[in-house]
Amino acid sequence: MDFSLTPEQEAIVETARRFAQNELAPGYAARDRSGKLERHLVAAMGRLGLLGIEHPEKFGGLGGDHVTAGLALEAIAVGDFSFGYVCIMCSLGGQIIAQHAAPEVAEEWLPKLISGEKIVGIGLTEPRGGSDAAQLQLKARREGDHYVLSGEKTSISFATQADVVCLFVRTGSADSGAKGITALLVPLDLPGITRTDFDDVGTRGVGRGSLFFDEVKVPVINRLGAENQGFGPVMQGFDYSRALIGLECVAIAQQSVTESWAYATERKAFGKPLSAFQGVSFPLAEAETQLHACRLMCLQTLWLKDQNLPHTSEAAMCKWWGPKLAFDVIHACLLTHGHGGYSKELPFQQRLRDVMGFEIGDGMAQIMKLIIARQKVGRQAVPA
Secondary structure (H helix, E strand, O other): OOOOOOHHHHHHHHHHHHHHHHHHHHHOOOOOOHHOOOOOHHHHHHOOOOOOOOOOHHHOOOOOOOHHHHHHHHHHHOHHHHHHHHHHHHHHHHHHHHHHOOHHHHHHHHHHHOOOOOOEEEEOOOOOOOOOOOOOOOOOEOOOOOOEEEEEEEOOOOOOOOOEEEEEEEEOOOOOOHHHHEEEEEEEEOOEEEEEEEEOOOOOHHHOOOEEEEEEEHHHHHHHOOOOOOOOHHHHHHHHHHHHHHHHHHHHHHHHHHHHHHHHHHOOOOOHHHOOHHHHHHHHHHHHHHHEEEEEEEEHHHHHOOOOOHHHHHHHHHHHHHHHHHHHHHHHHHHHHHHHHHHOOOOOOHHHHHHHHHHOOOOHHHHHHHHHHHHHHHHHOOOO
C-alpha cells in the first residue's frame, strides 16, 4: 500500500495551502460576523482548479481522483471552514449533476460550478423531515413540459447564497416513501422562490436557511434521473460527502493541535514549559493519535470510492466520528490556551462552533451508527 503523494497531488495541495493561508485565513473571523462568503474568492478557487477536482475535464474539472479532492479540501478548510464546504457542495452537487442530468443541463451548469461562478446547494431537509429523509412533503405536479413546485425546504446550506439547488420533491403519492421522490435541478432565480436566513451558532459564512416555493415552474429537462427515482442518487452521493466532511473536521482539529503544541513549548509555568507537564502533553498526544487514525479512515473511504468498491459503512464512520472527535479535540486545545483560548482573539471558539454543525447536518451520529449496523447485520438492525 503506497501512502506517498504524486507530484501532481503535492502541487495541488500546496496551491490550496497557500491560497488558504494568504487569502482565506485573514478573513475567517470577519466572515463569521458577516455571514457571507466573498464570491470573488470562490471564483479564485475555481481559477486555481480547487473546485470539482474529480469532475470530468470536459466540464472544466481536472479529471482527478477523489483522494486528491479530499487532500485539497483539507488545506482549504484550515484557512476557512465555510469555504471548505463550498468544495464539498461542488463535489456532491456536481457528482449528482454529472451522473444524472440531461447532457445539455450538465453542460450549462457544471462548468459554472467548477469555475466558481455559481454555487450549488442540496435541497433535502424539510420542517417535518430531517433524519427521515424519505418522508418529503414538498410537492411537484407535472403540467406539460414543467413541474410545478409548492412547499418548503429548511436547514439548507447556502440557502441565501446558492445560485442553483439539487432539489428533492414528492411526485408520488403521500405514502409512497422513497419510491415517490424526484430530483430536480432548480435555479434559485425562478419566479415564486423566496429565502430566509438563520442566525446560526457556527459556519455562518455558509448562510443556512429556508427556501419557499410558491407554484414555481421548473422545466422537465431539469430532472435529475427518472421520475419517482430520485432518492437513490442523493443517498449514494452522501457516501462521498460524508468522508469529505470527516476529513474537513479533522483538518481544523489538527491545525488546533499544531498551534497548541507551539503554545505549550513557548509558555512556561513553575519554571518549565507547559509541554513538560503530562497533564498538558498527554491530551495533545492522544489527540494526535486519534486524528491520525480518523484521517486515514477518511482517506481510505475516498480510496474505496476511487476503486468503485462499497464504502457506505466506512463513510458513516467518518461522518459520526470526525465531527465529534474534532469538537472534543478543539475544546481541549481551547482549554490548553487557558483564558486566552476563551477569547475571540484566537480561533478555537469559532472552530468549535463550526464543527458542531456537522454533528447535526448531513446525518446525525445516531443515523450514521444505524447505517453501520445495517451494513453489518441487515434488516435486523432496523428499529421495529
